[in-house]
Amino acid sequence: MLRLALKTLRFRKGGFLASLVALFVGAVVVQACGGLLETGIRSDVRAERLAAAPVVVTGSQSYPGQAVGDATDPMTERVLLDERLVDVVAKVPGVAAAVPDVSVPITALAGLPVSASGHGWSSAPLSPYTLVAGAEPAASGDVVVDGATARKLGVRPGAKLKALVRGVPHAFRVSGIAESRTATGAALLFSDGEAARLYDRPGKIDAIGVLAAPGTDPAALAKAISAAVAGHGAQVLRGDDRGVAEFPDAISGKQNLIPLAGAFGGLATLVAIFVVGSTVGMLVQQRRREMALMRATGVTPGQLRRLVMTETFVIALLAAGLSLVPGLAFGHVLYDVLVDQNLIPDEMLFRQGFIPRLAGFGVTLVAALTAAFIASYRVSKVRPTEAMADATLQTRWVSPIRMGLAFLFLAGATALAIVTAVVMTGPIAASTAGPAAMLWAVGIALVSPGLCRWLAAALRRPVGLLTGLSGQLAMMNASVRRVRLASAVIPIMLATGLATALIYLQTTQDDASDRMFNDGLKADAVVGSQSGALPPSLVDTFSRLPQVAGASASVSSEARLETVLGSGGTATGRVRPSRIDLQGVTASGARQTIGHPAVQGDYGRLTGDSIVLPTNVLRDRGTHVGDRVRLRWGNGEASTMTVVASFTPPRGFGYAMVPATALLPRTTSGLLPQILVKAKPGVSPADLTTAVRNATAGIPGVVVADRARARAQAHGDQTGRVASFLLAAVVVGYAVIALINSLLVATAERRGEFALQRLIGTTRGQVMWMMSVEALVTALVGILLGTAVAAGALVPFGLALDGSVLPGGPVWIYPTIAGTALALTFATILFPTSLALRASPVEATVAP
Structure with a gap:
């Protein structure tokens, strides 16, 4: 059977190539998405500055306590260690030294924005750093600079170096230059006392680097240290896991990448199964006459099915083999795009092992063999005396299995649409609208x-009526050969529907975010920095300006409101957390700069351990202004907060407000990104901008934006848009390849029909006009069905987001998608038609 299958493939090069392309592209896309998912799951980050420490102890990012619900989600900010754990680790057998490490964000050096970190000199052996010039920092104000940074800035020992530490200007004396074979990032090494002062986290440290005694096994040492620090909220890392302690952004990168890759891979896999199945099924259906002839000459149903299955297996095996290298390369391309858009840190190592490759092979093979079996089953079951007549015209398509699957998919889509419109609110509704x-x-x-x-x-x-006789013939073909029409329409529907849905889901969310920004901001100016950090003292500086009515810090994070679960009034120690976004503000300027007024209470009381909650959160929790709630900050610390006010944010965009002074120390970086400023009545925007710039004259990199520019910057900072459009580009691109592939093959298969028409007197122009009408009808039907697919996702999403049934975003997107589908349909139908018409009618009727 294998020999016969190989011989038949030799004489069906067009069908062979079409199947190969569909299987190859599907395997490449699935493997690439699988690589992203494996990268997120592994989250391997190669140690650089801590490379000399075989074991590293850092804070556990797992949710503390006996939590239920979404408690398995890790903390979003770095969890710090108690510095007393250094002595505990140092006493573990096999530990030569336990070195505490802190990381101080440096946002600018010599007036240039940089991404650098400062550390204590005692942590230099963890790289290790070796002095190549000058001396170690001996006093406050001394600093050792890494060699690459020193060469870039042109500094030598004894030079003065200005730096912004968390946005605050400092001046240091360069005492020495150090080199490391492993550390690549810009680093400043201070005296230990200076590092602790700049770190400003009393009693806390970031990590402990463990230097092992000679001959100590790192795995056994890590196990012993884990036992020693158990119950202290610490985790012990070795190997590539150590980099997480050095690059905490990998934690948020993992949180971004796993759901993105999961959704990406799931949708891409469904599209691959669908495209591969439909392509293989169409090619098998095109051979109905050949199969009918084989049945009439004595071939059994089982032999026919085995022949088709063997052919498909050979093509799938070849496609899988060809996809291995491109699948890895395409995975790297997707990874690089996500890194460039800051969705994941570039320190996270891309991984694409055996499992993603096996998944790509398995998906395409199973989809192809299943489609081939289903497509060949009906022909193989027809009696030989009926086979030839049955092959002349495809009209039957209904089967119990097909209708059962259709019912399941349509019922599932309806259920998701109802959940999206009724249950979901805000941008999270996209998680159900997309599927x-x-x-x-x-x-x-x-x-x-x-x-x-x-x-x-x-x-x-x-x-x-509009197209004449040739058009009437085209419509007769479309009406009678509806199964063939459906095969051509499906890829158009898939490309049009998914492109419209995925793109408008994001643009609709962008529009809603813009409206929320406008409604939530009363400030006339937003002050930021090219370095990404401002001195917190600027809030008071701006507040004292005669042109300013109020100024407020603005910093974001995430936390959980905890409900303690108990029985009979006795707490059990278990909690039910509820995720909520945090916005850090300044009490004295919150009322003037925040667009959502307080419903109850007063923003001016937002000091100390206080919080402002949305009215719906208070209602759901049965809490009132003046009550106390338990808040778990992003860094794992828990506080009891007093509710001092309530407000009503836009639907689906809820957040809580806390004092910025309380939130900043509980973020990983401690950076203040922007300050909101409200002008006094009668002060023009130009006068306000001038006053703010004069007040920040001594701070490099300060940027002052009015409301319009601030909105544009906020819109541009939504890096999630890149992920959405990347998903749309890959999935829709695959669907477009399927569209071109299917229509080319379907049209080329009709050479005999065109030749017969020409033999009875039809001209080439009439055939081309007939096919133009068929292309128009095919495109219109596909676009209509694709529009229905998109509407099934966009209408519920709009209702969940802001109650609108129309998507937001540029109007030209839909006409562009529809026009592209129309153009591709005409090109892929008329081009093979023109090629088929080049041969003489007699030759075409006998051509294979």
């Missing part, structure tokens, strides 16, 4: 022959 689009697409594709019959019937009279 709904795919379910709608699959469900509609399964019943597409019936839908195509109705739509073709509806278009038959108007199109026939």
Whole structure:
């Protein structure tokens, strides 16, 4: 059977190539997405500055306590260690030295924005750093600079170096230059006392680097240290895991990458299964006449199915082998795009091992063999005396299995649409609206022959009247050969529907975010910095300006409101956390700069351990202004907060407000990114901007933006948009490849039909006009069904987001998508038609 399958493939090069392309691209996309998912799961980060320490102890990012619900989500800010753990670790057998390490954010050096960190000199052996010039820092104000940074800035021992530490200007004397073979980032090494002062976290440290005694096994040492620090909120790392302690952004990168890669890979896998299945199924259906002839000459149903399955297996095996290298390369391309857009840190190592490659092979192989079996099953079961007549015209498409699957997919899409519109609120509704689009697409594709019959019937009279005899013939073809029409329509529907849904999901969310920004901001100016950090003291400086009515810090983070679970009034120690975004503000300027007024209470009381909650959160918790709530900050610390006010944020965009002075020390970097400033009545924007700039004249890199520029910057900072458009580009790009592939093959297969028409007197121009009408009808039907797919996702999403049934975003997006689909359809139908018409009619009727 294998020999026969290889011989048949030699004489069906077009079908062979079409199957190979669909299987190859599907395997590449699935492997690339699998590589991203493996990268997120592993979260390997190679140690650089801590490379000399075989074991590193850092704070555990796991949710503390006996939490339920979403308590498995890790903390979003760095969890610090108690510095007393250094002595505990040092006493573990096999530990030569336990070295505490702190990291101080340096945002600018010599007036240039940089991403650097400061550390105590005692942590230099963890790299190790070796002095190559000068001396170690002996006093406050001394600093050792890494060699690469020293060469870039042109500094030598004895030189003065200005730096911004968390946005605050400092001046240091360069006491020495140090080199490291492993550390690549810019680093300043202070005296230990200076590092602790700049770190400003009394009693806390970032990590402990463990230097092992000679002959000590790192795995056994890590196990012993884990036992010693158990119950202290610490985690022990070795190998590539050590980099997490050095690059805490890898934690948020993991949180970004795993759901993104999961959604990306899931949708790409569904599209791959669908495209591969439909392509292979279409190619098998095109061979119905050949299979009918084989049945009439005595071939058994089992032999026919084995032949088709063997052919498909050979093509799938070849495609899988060819996809291994491109799958790895494409995974790297997707990874690089995400790194460039700061969705994941570049220190996270890309991993694509055996499992993603096996998944890509398995998905394409199973989809291809399943489609081949289903497509060949009906022909193989037809009696030989009926096979030839049955092969002349494809009209039957309904089967119990097909209708059962259609019911399941359409019911699932309906359920997701209802959940999106009724249960979900805000941007999170996209998590159900996106999968709904795919379910709608699959469900509609399964019943597409019936839908195509109705739509073709509806278009038959108007199109026939406008296009003449050739157009009437085209409409007769479309009405009678509805199964073939459906095969051509499905890729158009898939590309149009997914492109419209995925793009408008993001643009609609962007529009809603813009409206929230406008409604939530009363400030006339937003002050930021090219370095990403401002001195917190600037808030008071701005507040004292005669042109300013109020100024407020603005810093974001994430936390959990905890509900303690107990029985009979006795707490059990278990909590139910509820995720909530935090906005750090300044009490004295919150009322003037925040657009959402207080419903109860007063923003001016937002000092100390206090919090302002949305009215719906208070209602759901049964809490009132004046009550106390338990808050788990992003760094794992817990506080009891007094509710001093409530407000009503836009639906789906809820957040809580806390004092910025309380939030800043509980963020990983401790950086203040921006300050909101409100002008006094009668002060023009130009006068306000001038006053603010004069007040910050001694601080490099300060940027003052008015409301319009601030909105544009906020819109541009939404890096999630890149992920959404990348997803749309890859998935829709694959669907477009399937569209071109399917229509080229479907049209080229009709050479005999074109030749027969020409033999009875039809001209080449009439055939081209007939196919132009068919291309128009095919495109229109596909675009209509694709629009229905997109509407099934966008309408519920709009209702959940802001109650609108129309998507937000540029109007030209939909006409562009539809126009592109129309152009591709015409090109992929008319081009092979023109090639087929080049041969003489007699030659075409006998050509294989």
